[in-house]
């Protein structure tokens with residue numbers, strides 16, 4: 001009986017010790033896991049904050065990119081429309097103000113941007129900008145010579161050479177830089193009583209180009 005009793009006591013004691021050991025180790029594990037979960041939670045929060053920052057930066061970047069694309073397209077259009085250069089000469093023969101004061105430069109060397117229309121004689125500014133114009137005239141023999149560069153029909157600059165008795169040739173010229181709005185018209189016309197003569201030698205030229213758009 002005594003032996004059995006002792007065995008039972010021993011078993012119970014062992015069981016208690018075992019139980020306590022297992023419980024203790026489980027508790028330690030639970031504590032560890034809790035600490036790790038806490039750490040992971042903190043890290044997740046940090047990562048979430050970083051992701052938010054990245055998303056905001058991405059939004060700003062996307063907006064910046066869209067803005068840049070828009071500006072680039074505007075610049076492209078401006079650049080393409082800014083290619084404006086005209087150069088032409090009068091047709092051969094005598095041009096007299098009594099017949100036709102307005103001059104039409106029909107022999108065209110260059111007309112990039114089609115600003116000049118030789119049917120109307122108008123150089124029409126395709127874009128707002130600063131334009132440069134220059135012209136030379138030749139009057140044959142003892143004639144009055146000279147022309148007026150008009151801006152929307154009003155004199156901007158002109159040139160003149162008075163008639164003289166013994167004169168063989170009358171050459172005049174002038175230049176101007178004008179700030180024009182899109183649609184403004186520049187044309188050339190003879191002074192009253194003046195004439196211009198041209199030949200195969202291209203003596204009377206009118207040139208205009210866009211220095212830069214505004």
Ligand SMILES: *[C@@H]1O[C@H](CO)[C@@H](O)[C@H](O)[C@H]1NC(C)=O
Pocket residue numbers: 114117118119120
């Ligand atoms: C020149 O002007 C005339 C008259 O307005 C017009 O019929 C013609 O189409 C114009 N030419 C060009 C090349 O724009």
